[in-house]
Amino acid sequence: MAQGTTKIRNRLNRGDSAWAYAFIAVALIGYALFTAYPVISAFIISFQEYKPLGSEYIGFDNYAETFTSELFGKAVWNTIVYTVLTVPVALVLSFAVAIMIMPLKKWAQTTFKAIYYLPAVASGVALSVVWLWIYDPLPGGVLNQILALFGIDNQNWLGSSSTSMFSLVFMSWLSSHGTSIIIYVAALLGIDESYYEAADIDGASFWQKMWHIVLPCLKPTTLFLLVTGVIGSFQVFQNAYLMTGGGPDHSTTMVGLLIFDTAFKYFEFGKAAAQSLVLALMIGIIALIQFKFLGKDVEY
Amino acid sequence: MALYNNHLGNRAAKYARNTVIVVLLLLFALATLFPIYFMIMSSFGDPIEAGAVSYSLWPGKISLESYKFFFEFSEHSYRWLLNSLIVATAVMVSNVVFATTAGYAFSKISFKGRGLLFAVLLAAMMIPYQVTQVPLYILIVNIFEIQNTYQALILPSIVTVYNIFLAKQFMGSIPGEILESAKVEGANQLKILTTIILPLSKTVMAVMAILTFMDTWNTFFWPFLVTNTMDMQTIQVGLKNFRFANTTYFAPMMAGATISAVPMFILFFSLQRYFLEGVTVGAVKG
Numbered sequence: 001m002a003q004g005t006t007k008i009r010n011r012l013n014r015g016d017s018a019w020a021y022a023f024i025a026v027a028l029i030g031y032a033l034f035t036a037y038p039v040i041s042a043f044i045i046s047f048q049e050y051k052p053l054g055s056e057y058i059g060f061d062n063y064a065e066t067f068t069s070e071l072f073g074k075a076v077w078n079t080i081v082y083t084v085l086t087v088p089v090a091l092v093l094s095f096a097v098a099i100m101i102m103p104l105k106k107w108a109q110t111t112f113k114a115i116y117y118l119p120a121v122a123s124g125v126a127l128s129v130v131w132l133w134i135y136d137p138l139p140g141g142v143l144n145q146i147l148a149l150f151g152i153d154n155q156n157w158l159g160s161s162s163t164s165m166f167s168l169v170f171m172s173w174l175s176s177h178g179t180s181i182i183i184y185v186a187a188l189l190g191i192d193e194s195y196y197e198a199a200d201i202d203g204a205s206f207w208q209k210m211w212h213i214v215l216p217c218l219k220p221t222t223l224f225l226l227v228t229g230v231i232g233s234f235q236v237f238q239n240a241y242l243m244t245g246g247g248p249d250h251s252t253t254m255v256g257l258l259i260f261d262t263a264f265k266y267f268e269f270g271k272a273a274a275q276s277l278v279l280a281l282m283i284g285i286i287a288l289i290q291f292k293f294l295g296k297d298v299e300y
Numbered sequence: 301m302a303l304y305n306n307h308l309g310n311r312a313a314k315y316a317r318n319t320v321i322v323v324l325l326l327l328f329a330l331a332t333l334f335p336i337y338f339m340i341m342s343s344f345g346d347p348i349e350a351g352a353v354s355y356s357l358w359p360g361k362i363s364l365e366s367y368k369f370f371f372e373f374s375e376h377s378y379r380w381l382l383n384s385l386i387v388a389t390a391v392m393v394s395n396v397v398f399a400t401t402a403g404y405a406f407s408k409i410s411f412k413g414r415g416l417l418f419a420v421l422l423a424a425m426m427i428p429y430q431v432t433q434v435p436l437y438i439l440i441v442n443i444f445e446i447q448n449t450y451q452a453l454i455l456p457s458i459v460t461v462y463n464i465f466l467a468k469q470f471m472g473s474i475p476g477e478i479l480e481s482a483k484v485e486g487a488n489q490l491k492i493l494t495t496i497i498l499p500l501s502k503t504v505m506a507v508m509a510i511l512t513f514m515d516t517w518n519t520f521f522w523p524f525l526v527t528n529t530m531d532m533q534t535i536q537v538g539l540k541n542f543r544f545a546n547t548t549y550f551a552p553m554m555a556g557a558t559i560s561a562v563p564m565f566i567l568f569f570s571l572q573r574y575f576l577e578g579v580t581v582g583a584v585k586g
Contacts, residue, residue, distance in 0.1 A: 012483045016409050019489035023405035024417070026398040027459045034436060034456045035424045041435035052442060097328060100321045103304045108322075114572055115329045117579075118336060121568045123518035125536045126557035129543055130339045133550060142338065174331055179579050186580040188303075196303060209303055235428045238521060242540070259430045264525065269434050276430040283428055 042273045050269035062274035072275065074250055075258040076282070078165065082254060083233040085169045086176075091225055094177045098184035099214075113185065117178030128242035131171050132158070158244050161251035168240060168252055180225050187221040188214070223294050227287055234283050255279050336561075343367070343558040345551035366551035370559065373542055373552070376530045380538035381559070387453045387523075387534060388516040395512045396505050398459040403467020404497050408479060409489065418468075421461045437525055452526040453534070457516065463508050466578075470504035471497065507578035510571055514564055535560045 046062055048055040066072050097116065101109050119127065134142045135157035144154035157167045195213045204212070237256030240246060246253035246261065253261075259279065263272035344362045347369040371377045405411070406418050436456060441447045474497065482492050498505075520536040527533045533541070539556045546552060568575055 012480075013410075016489060017411040020405040020409040020411040020414070023401040023409075023489075023493075026394075027402035027421075027464055028417070030398075030455075030458045031421060031424065031461070033439075034458075035427075035432060035461075036420075038432035038435035038439065039424075039427060041438070042431050045435060045438075050438075097325065099303075100325055103318065103321065110572070110576070112325055112329065113576055114568075116332055117575065118565070118568070119332060121514065121564045121575075122336060122557075122561040123520065123536050123539075123564070125520050125539050125543075126339065126561040127335065129539065129553050129557040130335045132543075133342075133553070134335065134338070175335065182576055182579045191303075206304065214303065231428075235430060237430070242520075256428075256430055259433075263434045263437070269438065272434050273431075276428065276434065280428050280431050284426070287426075 042277060045270050046273035046277055048270045050267075050273075055270070058270070062271045063278070065271060066274050066278055071250065071253070072255075072258065072278075075253050075255045078250075078252065079234055079236070079254040079256075081165060082169060082236060083230055085166075086172045087226065087229040087233055089173055090177050090180060090229060091222065093173070094180035094184050094225075095218075095222075097177070097181050098188055099210075101181075101185055102188055109185065113178075113182055116181050119175035120178045124238050125242060127171075127175060128239065132243065135167055159248055161247075161249045164244055164248060164251045168243060171239070171243070180229075183221060183225060184218070187218050191217045219294075223290070226294070227290050230286055230290070231283055234279065234286070255282075339554050339557050339561070342551055343554040345554075347549055347552045366549075366555040367559070369549065369552040370542065370556045373546070374530055374538065376533070377538060379531055380533055380535040383450075383453075383532065384517055384534040384536070386450060388513045390450070390454045391457050391516040392509050392513040394454070394458045395460060395463050396509050399463035399467050399508060400498070400501065400505060401493065402459065402464045403471055404493055406464065407468040407471040408474070408476065408497075421464060424461050425465070433521075433525075440526055447526045448528050448532045450532075453523055453532075456522065460512070463512065466508055467501070467504055470501060474500055503574070503577070506571070506574045510567065510574050511578045514567065517564060 045055070047057055047059060049058050049061075097112075101112055104112070136142065136144070137154070137156040137159055138144070139148070139154045141154065141157075143157065148154065155163055157163050191213065195217075196209060199209050199213060235256050236254055237260055240252050240254055240257045241260065244252045246257045255275070256279070259272050259275045262268050262275060341359050343366055344359050344364070345366060346361075346363055347366045374380075406414060440452050440456070444452075446452045478496060479492055482496060487495070518536065519534075520540065523534040524537045524540065527537060530538070530541075539560050542556050543553060
């Protein structure tokens with residue numbers, strides 16, 4: 001009997017593999033050409049001095065230069081500073097907002113979610129244009145005008161190395177939390193009601209419920225957002241490029257931007273490839289550390 | 301919601317609590333929306349040099365002069381919008397078609413090497429794009445020699461791993477028995493895909509289409525690298541160049557930014573549900 005069903009099943013599944021390969025063909029070809037090949041190629045190029053007509057092997061020179069370069073060190077430092085200032089703040093902000101959204105009516109929840117998500121819909125270039133004018137260094141600049149009401153002197157926000165990094169961070173605080181708010185709200189809605197009921201019977205306060213139910217239940221979500229946030233933040237490039245170009249005095253040069261400059265400003269492809277692989281390694285290590293210390297109960 | 305105690309002793313306390321919450325949320329919403337409001341509002345100003353402008357928070361007058369100024373900046377400015385539309389549409393269609401079929405194969409058909417291939421694909425999501433960007437540039441520009449063409453703008457994102465992952469996640473919940481019985485009835489895989497899977501996957505396909513279109517429309521970096529004449533640029537690259545060429549014209553700059561952003565706003569408000577749904581896929585089990 002069992003043999004019979006296996007036979008039938010085999011007959012039914014005949015030809016399925018061929019279909020499956022046909023279905024994934026385009027995806028695989030695209031992946032091979034535009035992802036796998038470039039990754040392998042990056043490894044090869046990183047040991048070369050790239051020239052359009054025949055590159056030269058120079059061993060570990062590119063890596064040696066990367067590790068000894070003061071600018072690369074500064075870029076790594078800037079990236080860490082930016083990450084530390086943006087990611088945790090974004091997490092706390094989105095968590096607080098998500099908690100506050102909960103008691104509202106459905107339509108109000110949706111409206112707020114849409115509002116907070118709106119900046120993510122606008123292009124980075126459009127936002128950079130607006131923020132450049134907000135940060136306009138003249139007394140007539142929008143931010144300077146607003147701060148003047150509080151008696152604060154006008155600042156050269158993007159043009160001075162003491163405030164340029166903070167300006168980028170502040171911009172990120174106000175324009176990149178839509179996604180995490182939505183994710184947190186979805187996770188909050190997924191918490192089993194019976195926990196709260198049990199807590200109510202025990203007479204738990206709001207804060208006790210937060211501490212004993214919400215935080216543990218949302219740990220996987222928080223870890224997910226933290227890991228993806230840090231990974232994303234380490235690759236930040238576009239905003240710094242559009243807003244400050246990495247200046248003044250390399251105060252906002254982050255690793256992603258440095259790689260771009262090395263590759264497409266100075267056309268040192270080999271060095272850029274080496275830098276990018278060092279960046280990939282750093283991101284990998286950081287992700288591993290986060291998983292190790294913050295629990296393994298996260299599923300992707 | 302039982303996180304909040306809705307049986308507070310008196311109604312006033314509950315009322316006060318909700319008022320405080322709404323006020324805080326509104327303040328945060330104002331801060332979030334301010335740049336966008338400022339952009340749209342200022343775009344209706346006159347195209348005069350920045351020195352003569354005092355930024356105000358209220359529109360003094362409504363004029364479309366700055367929009368005219370933006371479109372007259374280059375003879376190709378309408379073409380930028382068209383290019384963005386062409387590229388975003390092509391990438392969207394190819395992603396929906398190929399990511400859906402691949403997602404189906406990975407989730408519902410057993411074939412040799414399925415697990416390994418999928419793991420290899422997923423591994424790609426961990427690699428920072430900086431690693432692939434230099435070799436990809438060399439591939440497109442020096443090896444294929446197709447810089448400054450639509451192919452160069454479209455091909456690298458013909459089907460993204462993220463979309464395949466999205467499709468696979470979604471289709472995992474379709475019961476296998478339906479597919480089995482279709483097979484017993486003599487349907488082949490293509491027929492199963494088109495008559496059973498696709499109708500059931502409309503939501504995920506819509507999510508995929510919208511997010512892919514928006515990402516492609518908004519993308520700046522790749523078009524910036526591979527286009528070198530004005531007539532092949534997308535709106536984002538055009539806007540960037542406009543910004544560099546006209547550092548002193550404030551209102552037209554805002555008009556340009558508004559032009560690049562408004563199509564996405566319209567898309568967002570008309571298809572909000574799919575946007576908000578698409579964000580949570582893969583992050584929250586549910």
